[in-house]
Amino acid sequence: MTSLQTVLKPQPTGTANNFLVIKELSKVYPTPKGNFVVLDGVNLTIAEGEFICLIGHSGCGKSTLLNMVSGFNQPTTGSVTLNGKPIKGPGPDRMMVFQNYALLPWLTVFENVYLAVDSVYPDKSVAEKREIVREHLAMVGLSEAAEKQPTQISGGMKQRVAIARALSIRPELLILDEPFGALDAITKEELQEELLKIWQDHRCTVLMITHDIDEALFLADRLVMMTNGPAAKIGEVMTIPFPRPRDRTRIMEDPEYYELRNYALDFLYNRFAHDDDA
Numbered sequence: 001m002t003s004l005q006t007v008l009k010p011q012p013t014g015t016a017n018n019f020l021v022i023k024e025l026s027k028v029y030p031t032p033k034g035n036f037v038v039l040d041g042v043n044l045t046i047a048e049g050e051f052i053c054l055i056g057h058s059g060c061g062k063s064t065l066l067n068m069v070s071g072f073n074q075p076t077t078g079s080v081t082l083n084g085k086p087i088k089g090p091g092p093d094r095m096m097v098f099q100n101y102a103l104l105p106w107l108t109v110f111e112n113v114y115l116a117v118d119s120v121y122p123d124k125s126v127a128e129k130r131e132i133v134r135e136h137l138a139m140v141g142l143s144e145a146a147e148k149q150p151t152q153i154s155g156g157m158k159q160r161v162a163i164a165r166a167l168s169i170r171p172e173l174l175i176l177d178e179p180f181g182a183l184d185a186i187t188k189e190e191l192q193e194e195l196l197k198i199w200q201d202h203r204c205t206v207l208m209i210t211h212d213i214d215e216a217l218f219l220a221d222r223l224v225m226m227t228n229g230p231a232a233k234i235g236e237v238m239t240i241p242f243p244r245p246r247d248r249t250r251i252m253e254d255p256e257y258y259e260l261r262n263y264a265l266d267f268l269y270n271r272f273a274h275d276d277d278a
Contacts, residue, residue: 020044020205116166160191163198173204
């Protein structure tokens with residue numbers, strides 16, 4: 001059995017593979033009552049191909065952090081670099097999947113994915129772009145739904161479209177903002193399995209927000225636990241020791257699973273209890 005001291009070892013700061021580096025990052029918003037500090041002194045180094053889950057109470061700045069990695073927002077101080085280059089704005093090397101799917105309702109499933117492919121690969125032929133769309137819809141099991149509109153498909157299918165769209169442009173970093181939070185338990189587990197299979201096949205780097213500890217323990221290489229806001233920072237980083245490929249039933253039969261789960265629960269609900277958290 002792996003000890004908690006092992007899985008809670010300090011994160012590396014000088015690894016050879018500094019793919020995504022968040023260094024001394026802070027985000028401050030001026031208000032009439034003074035500065036509101038959302039994040040303060042966040043440091044995180046992610047290796048290429050890692051699957052990282054980020055967890056913490058509402059208001060701890062998780063989405064703010066993801067928006068700065070995506071390039072939608074800029075740090076007040078500190079930096080975010082990808083492959084050694086500062087992130088100055090959105091780009092096709094990073095693709096984000098939101099909880100609310102963000103699909104255009106007047107377009108079909110096929111057209112929603114095609115729009116992304118066409119934007120990123122303007123020099124490819126129409127036939128090549130259509131083949132990329134077909135390939136990625138097949139990857140998420142939606143070939144039969146290609147001509148349907150978002151209003152004609154379920155929430156789980158909409159999220160599959162969003163994932164197919166994100167992966168179709170072959171991003172270096174896939175950013176997921178609680179993508180399965182609005183889904184029922186069965187659909188959520190199915191999509192977790194699909195996401196893990198796609199990640200294992202393609203090994204793009206993943207940074208994902210979740211409120212679900214079980215989801216994080218099943219998916220992630222490391223679980224990053226945030227302290228409460230304001231002035232939130234990274235409290236601890238837990239290395240998930242279960243070998244890949246992972247089997248959900250086998251993991252949940254492992255006593256260590258519950259040791260890690262209980263530790264994360266204690267971090268969130270005792271050490272950093274949040275009375276107002278939903």
